[in-house]
Amino acid sequence: MKSGGVDALPVPDPEWRAGWSSLVELGLTGLCVPEALGGLGLQVEVAVGAATELGAALHGSPYAGLVASTRALAAASEQGSPGNARATDSLGAILSGERICAYGRLDPTGSTARSVDGAAVAEALVLEDPATGALFLLDDPTAWSSTEVAAPFDVTRSSSDVTIDAAAGHSLGTDPTAGLLFGLLLAADALGGTERVLARTVAYAGDRVAFGKQIGGFQAVQHRLADHAVRVRGMSLLVREAGRSLAAGAPDAARRVALAEASVSGAATHILHDLLQLTGAIGFTWEYGLHFFQRRAHHDARLAANPRQALQAVAAIEGWDR
Amino acid sequence: MTADVETFRAEVRAFVADHGHPMAGEGVRVPRDPTDEAATRAWLAALYDAGYLGGGWPVERGGRTDHHPMHDLIVMEELIVGDAYRPLDQVMLASHALLSFGSDAQQDDLLPRIRSGEHIWCQLFSEPDAGSDLASLRTRAEPDGDGWRVTGQKIWSTDAQWADMGTLLARTDPTVDRHAGITAFVIPMDLPGIEVRPIREMTGYEEFCEVFLDDVRVGPEHVLGEVDGGWRVITAGLASERAFVGANAIQLQRLFDDLVALARLARLPDGTRAMEHEDVRATLADALVRVEEVKLIVRDTVDRILEDAEHPSDGPVAKLAYTELDVALTEAALELIASSVSFDEGGAEVAARWHHNFLWSRALTISGGASEIMRGLVGRQLLGLPRA
Numbered sequence: 001m002k003s004g005g006v007d008a009l010p011v012p013d014p015e016w017r018a019g020w021s022s023l024v025e026l027g028l029t030g031l032c033v034p035e036a037l038g039g040l041g042l043q044v045e046v047a048v049g050a051a052t053e054l055g056a057a058l059h060g061s062p063y064a065g066l067v068a069s070t071r072a073l074a075a076a077s078e079q080g081s082p083g084n085a086r087a088t089d090s091l092g093a094i095l096s097g098e099r100i101c102a103y104g105r106l107d108p109t110g111s112t113a114r115s116v117d118g119a120a121v122a123e124a125l126v127l128e129d130p131a132t133g134a135l136f137l138l139d140d141p142t143a144w145s146s147t148e149v150a151a152p153f154d155v156t157r158s159s160s161d162v163t164i165d166a167a168a169g170h171s172l173g174t175d176p177t178a179g180l181l182f183g184l185l186l187a188a189d190a191l192g193g194t195e196r197v198l199a200r201t202v203a204y205a206g207d208r209v210a211f212g213k214q215i216g217g218f219q220a221v222q223h224r225l226a227d228h229a230v231r232v233r234g235m236s237l238l239v240r241e242a243g244r245s246l247a248a249g250a251p252d253a254a255r256r257v258a259l260a261e262a263s264v265s266g267a268a269t270h271i272l273h274d275l276l277q278l279t280g281a282i283g284f285t286w287e288y289g290l291h292f293f294q295r296r297a298h299h300d301a302r303l304a305a306n307p308r309q310a311l312q313a314v315a316a317i318e319g320w321d322r
Numbered sequence: 323m324t325a326d327v328e329t330f331r332a333e334v335r336a337f338v339a340d341h342g343h344p345m346a347g348e349g350v351r352v353p354r355d356p357t358d359e360a361a362t363r364a365w366l367a368a369l370y371d372a373g374y375l376g377g378g379w380p381v382e383r384g385g386r387t388d389h390h391p392m393h394d395l396i397v398m399e400e401l402i403v404g405d406a407y408r409p410l411d412q413v414m415l416a417s418h419a420l421l422s423f424g425s426d427a428q429q430d431d432l433l434p435r436i437r438s439g440e441h442i443w444c445q446l447f448s449e450p451d452a453g454s455d456l457a458s459l460r461t462r463a464e465p466d467g468d469g470w471r472v473t474g475q476k477i478w479s480t481d482a483q484w485a486d487m488g489t490l491l492a493r494t495d496p497t498v499d500r501h502a503g504i505t506a507f508v509i510p511m512d513l514p515g516i517e518v519r520p521i522r523e524m525t526g527y528e529e530f531c532e533v534f535l536d537d538v539r540v541g542p543e544h545v546l547g548e549v550d551g552g553w554r555v556i557t558a559g560l561a562s563e564r565a566f567v568g569a570n571a572i573q574l575q576r577l578f579d580d581l582v583a584l585a586r587l588a589r590l591p592d593g594t595r596a597m598e599h600e601d602v603r604a605t606l607a608d609a610l611v612r613v614e615e616v617k618l619i620v621r622d623t624v625d626r627i628l629e630d631a632e633h634p635s636d637g638p639v640a641k642l643a644y645t646e647l648d649v650a651l652t653e654a655a656l657e658l659i660a661s662s663v664s665f666d667e668g669g670a671e672v673a674a675r676w677h678h679n680f681l682w683s684r685a686l687t688i689s690g691g692a693s694e695i696m697r698g699l700v701g702r703q704l705l706g707l708p709r710a
Contacts, residue, residue: 202705216707219698225707226700230643233622234615241618263611312600314607320582320597 009200009289012156016060017100017121024097028063032071032181037088038095039074044181044247048239051185055192055300058156058292062118064185064303065103068178069126070094072135073101076172086170090124090139099123103182104162105130112163117303119146119160126172127164128179135178136169143168154299156292177246180257183304184242187264190297191232191239194268197293198232201225201275208280221278228271238263258313265306268297327392334374334400341368342406347675349682350527351412351481352520359484366409367439369397375413376437379421383433391628398569402576410566411480416443416489420508422558423547428508432487444485444511446476446533447556453478454692456491456556457500461535463492463507469541470494472507472515475534478689482518482531485511490535495550504552507544514538525681567637568624570644571617577651577679578613580672582606584655587669588662595666596658609654616643635704642696645686652680 023029031047033039040046047067054063073094076087093099101124104116113119113127125138138144146160202225205216215221242260245253272294276283283290301307315321343365346354353359369375370384374397379385386393401408413436420432435441452459461474472492482488488511495503511518515538520528547555585606588596596602623640626632655676665673687693701707 202707206707214708216701216705217710219694219710222701222705222707222710223694223697225705226642226697229700229704230619230639231615233639234612234619234643237618237622238611238615259611259614262607263615266608266611308604311604311607314610315600315603318582318607318610320585320603320606 009196009292010056010058011289012058012292013060020061020100021097023061024095029066029070029095029097032067033074033091033095034078037074037077037091039070042247042249044184045240045243047181047185048188048243051188052192052195052239055189055296056196058193058296060157062100062102062122062157064182064189064300065117065126066094066101067185068103068182069101069124071181072103072126072128072172072175072178073137075175075178076135076137079173084172086139087137087172090137094124101126103178104128106164111166112161114161115149115159115303116146116162117157117159117299119144119162120148120158125162125164126178127162127169133174133176133179135172135175137172138164138169140168152299154295156296157299159299159303176254180246180254183261183306183310184239184246184257186300186304187261188239188243190264190268190300191235193293193297194232194264194271195236197272197275197290198225198228200290201278202229204279215278224274224278228274231267231271235260235263235267255314255317258310258317261304262307262310262314265301265304265310269294269301272297327390327396330390330393331396331400334397335404337372337374338400338404338406341365342401342404345405345407347525347527347678347682349525349529349685351407352484352527352529362407363439363442365407365439366413367437369409370437370439375409376417379417379433383421383429384437395566395568395624398566399572402569402572411445412442412485415445416487416508419489419506419546419555419558423506423555424508427543428546432508435486441486442481442484443487443489444479444482444531446479446482446488446490446535448478449475450477454695457504457553459491459493459504461490461492462496463494463505463540466539469539469544472535472538472540475532477521477530477532479518479531479533480529482511482533483520483528487511488533489546489555490540491552491556498550501553503550504556505549506546506552506555507540508546509538509540509544513540523685525678567627567640567644568620570640571620574613574616574620574644574647574651577648578610580675581609581651581655581658584658584669584672584676587666587672588658589664589666590661591663596662602658605654605658609651612647612650616647619643633704635700638691638696638699639704641691642693642700645683646693648679648686649683652676652683656680 027040028050030039031043035041051063070091073087073091076084077091094101100122102116102118102122103126104113106113106127106129123141127136144162144164146162149159152159205221206214208215238260242256245256276290282288343361353362373386376384377386377389377393381387417436420429447456449459463470463472488509490507490509491504493503494505515536517534519532521530521532522528585597585602590596620640623636626636659673698710702709
């Protein structure tokens with residue numbers, strides 16, 4: 001990670017892949033893969049922690065999608081049929097760090113996936129057809145073409161629109177956990193960034209002096225920071241609770257994930273925007289870097305079509321639409 | 323342990339279902355007539371007899387030998403779930419203060435009367451010019467022989483109109499700064515010179531009172547704790563409420579269930595049910611997200627309390643989160659009611675509860691340390707920011 005100083009916010013690093021192997025050594029790619037397949041088991045809570053830290057660091061990898069993909073590949077691999085050898089091969093290459101895998105959702109045409117995080121650098125794709133829940137693996141980069149989104153709002157990662165040769169896709173069956181992991185880890189990413197900026201803004205408010213005192217000593221500033229700290233604690237507890245629930249395979253896992261997604265996608269961008277206000281003009285500069293987190297939190301939500309998608313999921317799970 | 327706790331919960335639930343004295347409405351604690359008052363006192367006595375209140379007292383004072391801190395939380399939760407009258411101000415705060423600071427003579431005399439329902443208590447703390455800033459209180463206790471003569475005005479004293487005893491804060495040493503120089507007294511409310519005037523609140527109920535003290539003679543036997551040591555009594559009393567923060571999780575769930583009920587029963591001008599509309603469901607989903615956040619905050623806090631590992635900011639965080647969400651839920655309910663023209667069977671009662679809860683919710687964000695005080699505590703104790 002690049003950093004502009006002890007107390008400064010991190011900056012995006014387009015060369016993140018150069019350091020990927022050290023994160024792989026820490027086990028980051030194997031956190032949702034069974035040990036029999038070379039992973040560390042279903043360590044969702046650890047994966048949530050990792051995604052939170054990567055979000056706080058503005059890391060460029062498509063981590064949420066990569067973990068969701070490993071889960072889908074592992075599930076297919078465990079089915080053991082000969083056709084799933086490709087899933088096993090790809091999984092091994094992703095676990096070892098040799099390949100990056102992106103995760104996306106097909107649009108109704110079945111041949112295009114919009115705004116796929118990391119597709120530009122990926123050597124493999126796992127795509128979900130939201131209509132059926134069916135998952136497909138594309139392990140040959142010549143089987144798809146991708147167009148990087150021009151002038152992306154989130155400048156910390158790359159997104160691409162992907163068009164696939166549908167015949168080249170290998171069916172992975174269905175695995176709802178993959179999609180849940182994707183949404184939860186995106187929420188964790190935005191949570192990590194929000195926690196990072198909150199801590200930075202609290203430190204700033206304790207340092208910055210105006211009218212003869214630290215601005216954190218003015219109620220107009222202090223009380224808003226207190227409100228944000230309370231809300232962020234609630235978001236954080238919901239995200240962690242969803243991780244526990246998913247790891248345990250609890251019946252309420254889908255509900256817990258939807259609540260966590262709705263919480264973070266509904267609140268993070270508002271909180272960050274207010275933290276910018278509390279940081280004043282310096283926060284408005286490119287160099288200060290607060291905007292990177294705003295852009296990223298917005299894009300985390302967008303990758304999962306949240307908050308609307310999550311709110312609808314909550315309503316459906318609660319049975320309110322019946 | 324879990325099995326024991328669940329057995330205890332089942333016992334309490336059955337007891338509340340069989341004997342519970344009903345709550346007239348959220349925050350309504352003052353009996354409406356002598357019959358209601360007798361029943362309320364009998365209910366409190368029954369809770370002590372059963373070991374559901376006072377379980378954590380010393381065993382020789384009537385506490386349980388098998389008491390666990392979770393018991394207190396479970397009792398409070400079951401009182402909420404069973405819509406039964408739940409005491410706090412009336413007996414619990416005073417009990418805690420007496421057990422922590424009372425002399426043997428005070429404990430011998432007063433604790434049994436709490437257990438029997440004979441004594442209801444009130445707090446004579448706030449003053450017209452000393453609310454959230456309690457340390458600025460001005461009620462004076464002037465030396466008079468071996469005792470004092472107390473003159474001043476108290477306000478926002480819940481239950482003072484039917485209380486038999488009061489915990490009084492008065493300034494015994496006007497020469498020292500704020501927190502120093504305040505003494506706590508435990509006094510009978512029928513001492514000569516005490517006049518109680520109930521205040522009608524915006525809910526239509528009379529829960530709070532003004533209490534005028536005019537040259538009220540108190541003796542050394544009335545002092546609770548040390549002379550000039552009243553601030554310790556106050557802070558310990560506030561801390562005693564901490565375990566009950568957990569009960570707020572149940573309260574939030576019940577409020578939320580009532581919001582869902584409202585959306586199912588409310589009819590919009592076009593004749594459809596509110597719940598049929600996606601925007602209403604999205605509002606509910608958003609509210610549920612907030613409810614689940616705060617339930618986890620509360621649970622997190624209780625976990626730390628039970629482990630004796632709480633942070634000074636935990637109480638303020640939980641109170642701020644709970645009370646502000648309570649207000650937000652009532653506002654969402656009122657928007658739904660305002661958007662509706664009629665209710666299906668049972669909906670009018672639900673709407674009436676929400677109208678009351680809407681008005682009552684502001685009592686929560688103002689009393690027991692206003693939200694602005696809580697934000698300051700969170701800012702200083704959790705975030706390490708300077709005093710505002």
